[in-house]
Amino acid sequence: MGRRSDAPARAGRRPRPGGAGAETVRGLAFLLALLAVVPYAGSVANELVWDDRLHLLANPRTAGAQAALRFFGEPEGLYHRPLVFLSFGVENSLWPAWAVGFHLTNLALHALNAVLLFTVARRSGVEALIAFGAAAFFAVHPLQSEAVAYVSGRTDLLVTTAALSVAGLALRTDAPVWWRSLLVAVATAVAVLSKESGYALVPLVALLAWRHERDWRRALALTLPAAIVAAAGVLMRPAPLPTWPPFRPLQALAAVGRTALEYVELLVWPVGLQVDRIVPAPGGGEVLACAAIALLLAGGALALAARAGPVGDWAVWSVALYLPVANLVPLYPDIVGTALFVPEHNLYAPMAGIAVLLGLALRTAASHLSAGGVRVLRIAAALVLVALALRTAVRVRDWRDERELFGSAAAAGSRSPRIWYNYGNALMASEETRAAAIDAYRVGLQLAPNDALLWLNLGVALHRSGEYAEARRAYERSLAIAPSPLAARNLAALP
Numbered sequence: 001m002g003r004r005s006d007a008p009a010r011a012g013r014r015p016r017p018g019g020a021g022a023e024t025v026r027g028l029a030f031l032l033a034l035l036a037v038v039p040y041a042g043s044v045a046n047e048l049v050w051d052d053r054l055h056l057l058a059n060p061r062t063a064g065a066q067a068a069l070r071f072f073g074e075p076e077g078l079y080h081r082p083l084v085f086l087s088f089g090v091e092n093s094l095w096p097a098w099a100v101g102f103h104l105t106n107l108a109l110h111a112l113n114a115v116l117l118f119t120v121a122r123r124s125g126v127e128a129l130i131a132f133g134a135a136a137f138f139a140v141h142p143l144q145s146e147a148v149a150y151v152s153g154r155t156d157l158l159v160t161t162a163a164l165s166v167a168g169l170a171l172r173t174d175a176p177v178w179w180r181s182l183l184v185a186v187a188t189a190v191a192v193l194s195k196e197s198g199y200a201l202v203p204l205v206a207l208l209a210w211r212h213e214r215d216w217r218r219a220l221a222l223t224l225p226a227a228i229v230a231a232a233g234v235l236m237r238p239a240p241l242p243t244w245p246p247f248r249p250l251q252a253l254a255a256v257g258r259t260a261l262e263y264v265e266l267l268v269w270p271v272g273l274q275v276d277r278i279v280p281a282p283g284g285g286e287v288l289a290c291a292a293i294a295l296l297l298a299g300g301a302l303a304l305a306a307r308a309g310p311v312g313d314w315a316v317w318s319v320a321l322y323l324p325v326a327n328l329v330p331l332y333p334d335i336v337g338t339a340l341f342v343p344e345h346n347l348y349a350p351m352a353g354i355a356v357l358l359g360l361a362l363r364t365a366a367s368h369l370s371a372g373g374v375r376v377l378r379i380a381a382a383l384v385l386v387a388l389a390l391r392t393a394v395r396v397r398d399w400r401d402e403r404e405l406f407g408s409a410a411a412a413g414s415r416s417p418r419i420w421y422n423y424g425n426a427l428m429a430s431e432e433t434r435a436a437a438i439d440a441y442r443v444g445l446q447l448a449p450n451d452a453l454l455w456l457n458l459g460v461a462l463h464r465s466g467e468y469a470e471a472r473r474a475y476e477r478s479l480a481i482a483p484s485p486l487a488a489r490n491l492a493a494l495p
Contacts, residue, residue, distance in 0.1 A: 025122075028132045029115050035385075036111040036139035039392040043103045043149040047401045050275070050422065051152040055088055057097055062088040072193075075239030083193040084155050102151045109157040110148045114139040116164040117352050123171045124310040126356060127363070133381060134359035138351050140389040142270040146345040149399040150275070155195040156348040162191035163321060163349055166201050170208035170222065171313075177218050185225035192233040197324040197349070202230045204320040207305075208313065244329060245336050250291055254282040255327040255340055257290030260297055262342045267354070270388070273395055274409035276416040278332075278339045304357070311360055318353030325350070339415060402426045410440065420444030421454050428461050437461045452482035459490060468494050 048056055061067045061074075068089025071082035087105070095101035114135050121131035138144070147153035165187040169180045184205055191198025205226050209219035262279050282290040304315035325331065325346035332341035362381065366374045398408040406423035414420065424440035427433040441458035448454060459474030475491040478484060 025128060028128060029118060032114045032118055032132065032135050032139060033111040035136050035389070036114040037107050039140050039389040040107055040110065040145070040148050040396055042393060042396045043107070043399060044100050046099065046103060046149065046396070046399045048097075048099045048102070048151060049399060049402045049405050050150075052102070052150070055085070055152060056092065056102065061085065062092055063096075064093045065089045073238055075237075078239055079196070080237045080239040081155055081194055083190060084158060084195075087154065087158075099151075103149075106148050106151060106154055106157060109154065109161060110139070110144070113157065113160050113164060113352075116161065116168070117355070120164050120168040120171065121310070121314075121356050121359075123168060124313045124356075126310050126360065130359040130363050131356070133362070133385075134355040136385055137358065137388070138355040140385055140392055141267070141351065141355075142273060142388060142392045142395045143266055143344050143347055144351065145273065145392055145395045145399075146275060146343065147348040149396045150345070153345045153348075156345050158194035159191045159198045160349040160352065162187040162194070162198065163201055163204060163317075164352065166191075166205050166226070167208060167313075167317060170205055171212060173212050173214070177213075177221050181222050181225045184222060185229045188226040188229045189233070192230055197321070197346075199230050199233070200320045200324050202227050204317065207316045207320065211312065211316070244333050247329075250287060251282075251337075252328050253291035253294040254287040255290070255330070257293035257297070258282045258286070259327040259340055259342050260293065261290070262340075263347055266344065266347075270391060272412040273344060273398075274412040274414050274419070275344075275405055276409065276414065276419050277342045277344060278335065278415040279342050280415070281336075281338055281340050311357065314353045314356040314360070316353075318350050318357065321353065322347075322350040410443075415447060417444045417448035417451055417454065420447065421451070421457065424454075424457060424461070428457070428464075431464075434461055434465055438465065450481055452478045452484065452487075455481065456484060456487050456490075459487070463490060463494065 055076075056062055061070050062085055065086065066089075068082075068086045071080075071085040076085065088102075091101055091105060117138055118131050118135040121134055122128060126134070147156040166184050169184050169187070172180060188198070188201045188205070191201045202223070206219075206223040209222040213219040213222065258279065258281065262277075266273070301315060301319050305312055305319060307315070327340050327342070330336040330341075331343075331346075332339075335341065362377065366377055369377060398404050402422065403426040406419055406426055409416070409419045410423050420440050420443045424437040424444065427437035427440060438458065438461045441454055441461060444454045445451065445458065455474050455478035459471045459478060462468075462471035462474055472491065472494055475487050475494075478487045479491070
């Protein structure tokens with residue numbers, strides 16, 4: 001006789017959240033990849049602009065992979081991002097100065113990040129449909145265009161790929177900790193060698209490990225290799241660290257609050273997008289108001305991060321990846337006290353967490369609606385995604401060439417002297433737009449009256465236009481600010 005058991009039957013394997021089958025998941029991932037690529041398809045026809053020209057065309061160290069290896073021991077200005085420059089060198093070996101190839105690489109990384117976000121969100125306990133919506137929002141939002149359509153924005157793409165890999169590994173608590181620790185260390189190395197904000201992966205993995213590991217030893221085993229890699233990155237960094245002004249808590253909090261307001265506005269209403277975004281620093285009564293906003297946001301973020309489940313996980317992600325770019329420490333020390341540097345590409349990585357939290361909030365709202373209300377909410381969400389994708393497709397056209405890029409920023413009221421300087425240079429290439437170039441340089445000088453290069457190029461534009469007296473004054477002002485052989489020669493050449 002067979003052995004009889006009266007033990008109660010146990011439950012079978014628990015399905016993944018949302019109950020989506022493997023084929024459905026693969027279909028959603030493929031659709032996400034398409035959604036990530038289609039709005040940016042126009043970028044393939046774009047030229048290399050601004051820093052792309054400096055990094056890819058005018059830098060002999062990116063001419064090939066072997067030359068680019070020098071970036072690991074030598075800085076590029078104040079930055080040490082050797083992995084990004086190595087990728088440029090490899091591509092220049094494969095397709096020298098071919099803009100299409102560089103843009104395709106950025107598109108591939110963006111699509112990968114969208115699919116990774118979908119995968120990691122599901123692993124964190126988010127239903128498949130909500131995870132898909134969050135990843136789609138991340139993929140098509142126009143704020144992402146600066147990181148994707150601008151080849152030099154690859155820094156943020158690589159950091160996000162590494163961060164999503166780290167989050168996914170931290171959530172794989174059923175897997176051996178030793179190999180996860182090794183892969184987390186590799187991902188951290190990718191991040192810190194791609195951009196300075198990559199060091200945020202150390203607190204990210206530490207917080208996720210603390211939330212999910214069974215005991216402190218496993219959490220430490222997962223975190224310690226990443227911390228060692230990050231410390232090695234700091235010690236081996238050949239570029240000097242920028243000099244920051246003294247830390248003033250009230251002003252720093254105000255800067256954080258003002259930066260957050262700017263990003264929230266762009267998230268909700270992404271118009272007036274512009275490269276090299278600079279906003280006025282809080283002054284007067286704004287300081288206290290913006291500092292209060294920063295404290296309220298910090299309290300809300302900490303309350304979310306303290307919650308169990310995916311809400312807490314993605315709040316931790318958002319805080320860890322946003323803090324390095326929040327202007328708590330000035331991102332652009334030269335304008336501290338007068339303006340804040342709030343580039344759109346800095347929100348690329350934090351947007352992943354923000355998107356998932358938004359999806360979870362919509363899920364909560366839907367739970368209080370009738371079946372008809374849920375259908376309306378889904379239709380509205382789909383329409384918003386379509387509108388965002390169309391706005392992104394339009395924004396990508398601004399990156400077509402430098403005249404379009406800087407002109408769109410100027411039309412949006414840019415407060416960056418660098419934008420007006422470069423816009424003037426683009427306009428001065430044609431005799432028909434030389435008067436507009438003069439106007440562009442003068443706007444730049446209103447923002448930076450002691451910029452010697454702006455005065456010099458204003459003098460050149462006036463010189464070519466036959467306005468010799470004004471050109472003389474411009475050259476003399478440039479020389480008074482910073483001696484320059486070029487300005488001296490131009491001054492001597494005046495009739």
